[in-house]
Amino acid sequence: MDQDLSTYIDDHKNWITEELKNCIHGLEDIPNRLKEAMIYSIQAGGKRIRPILLIASCEAFGGESKNVLSVAMALEMIHTYSLVHDDLPAMDDDDFRRGLPTNHRKFDEATAILVGDGLLTLSFEIIANDMVLSNKQKVYVTKRLAECAGPTGMVAGQALDMYAENKAVTLDELEKIHHLKTGQLLSFALEVGAYLGGASDSELHVMKQCARFTGLAFQIKDDILDVIGDPDKLGKPIGSDEINDKNTYPKLLGLDGAYKQNEKYVQKAKQALIRANIDSTRLADLIDYLSEREQ
Numbered sequence: 001m002d003q004d005l006s007t008y009i010d011d012h013k014n015w016i017t018e019e020l021k022n023c024i025h026g027l028e029d030i031p032n033r034l035k036e037a038m039i040y041s042i043q044a045g046g047k048r049i050r051p052i053l054l055i056a057s058c059e060a061f062g063g064e065s066k067n068v069l070s071v072a073m074a075l076e077m078i079h080t081y082s083l084v085h086d087d088l089p090a091m092d093d094d095d096f097r098r099g100l101p102t103n104h105r106k107f108d109e110a111t112a113i114l115v116g117d118g119l120l121t122l123s124f125e126i127i128a129n130d131m132v133l134s135n136k137q138k139v140y141v142t143k144r145l146a147e148c149a150g151p152t153g154m155v156a157g158q159a160l161d162m163y164a165e166n167k168a169v170t171l172d173e174l175e176k177i178h179h180l181k182t183g184q185l186l187s188f189a190l191e192v193g194a195y196l197g198g199a200s201d202s203e204l205h206v207m208k209q210c211a212r213f214t215g216l217a218f219q220i221k222d223d224i225l226d227v228i229g230d231p232d233k234l235g236k237p238i239g240s241d242e243i244n245d246k247n248t249y250p251k252l253l254g255l256d257g258a259y260k261q262n263e264k265y266v267q268k269a270k271q272a273l274i275r276a277n278i279d280s281t282r283l284a285d286l287i288d289y290l291s292e293r294e295q
């Protein structure tokens with residue numbers, strides 16, 4: 001990876017992580033165990049790609065990173081909540097996340113549920129308390145965050161994904177699931193970053209297209225990494241006893257087909273950036289990084 005991009009990612013990752021930790025450390029009147037469990041998942045690693053995309057998108061339209069810090073943190077809190085809940089026994093029932101015991105394994109199931117609830121609500125609180133955003137900006141950000149994360153966004157995607165388990169889905173159905181489940185928070189990052197950076201309505205329209213293709217490319221790469229890590233997941237029939245029952249791009253398209261689809265969406269996302277007519281080198285590099293990442 002280009003040294004400049006690598007430094008940009010590392011610097012922002014460290015900054016966001018510090019601010020998230022400080023935010024939760026600073027909460028008063030919160031039960032110790034809940035605080036400890038929230039900090040555990042917030043600092044357990046993670047690429048921080050959503051806040052970094054939000055900041056880069058804001059900067060591409062002339063905005064400053066410090067002005068969108070609370071929104072970037074709110075977005076990462078919601079992402080973290082979704083992972084903590086996704087790992088629960090009632091959902092994916094995972095023992096490890098980011099190389100560490102999942103929240104409910106380290107603490108307990110009820111605490112992990114409350115960690116997710118706490119992070120979700122805290123995200124809206126920090127936007128409401130932000131001293132830099134105007135009230136108009138707060139309303140826009142809150143509305144889009146609720147839409148992207150809620151029951152017509154990420155939560156809908158998670159529900160559709162669960163209900164599709166053990167069933168064969170078409171490519172269109174799979175894209176819908178991923179567009180909602182993974183794509184919505186990534187879309188929020190690119191769209192709302194642009195909005196807060198001062199993008200016009202037509203620029204926002206183009207950034208939404210860029211966001212859609214970026215989200216799909218990200219998910220396809222996630223599926224590819226999953227299969228590369230465990231080739232048994234490729235090609236076994238849905239419903240087979242031997243394998244997990246997830247629908248993935250490599251399962252529908254084959255590994256080569258999934259790589260090609262990923263590349264197609266990366267190109268479409270970058271073409272949208274060109275149409276936005278901004279200095280988008282950083283964003284284009286980040287989109288490449290997402291599709292080339294190894295974890």
Ligand code: GRG
Pocket residue numbers: 045046047048049081082083085086098154155158181182219222295
């Ligand atoms: C529980 C409401 C609810 C939603 C969960 C996003 C999600 C919805 C579940 C996660 C399942 C999953 C592993 C999806 C694949 C794509 C994805 C979101 C991967 C994790 O995101 P990264 O790679 O994670 O940004 P890090 O660890 O880097 O933060």
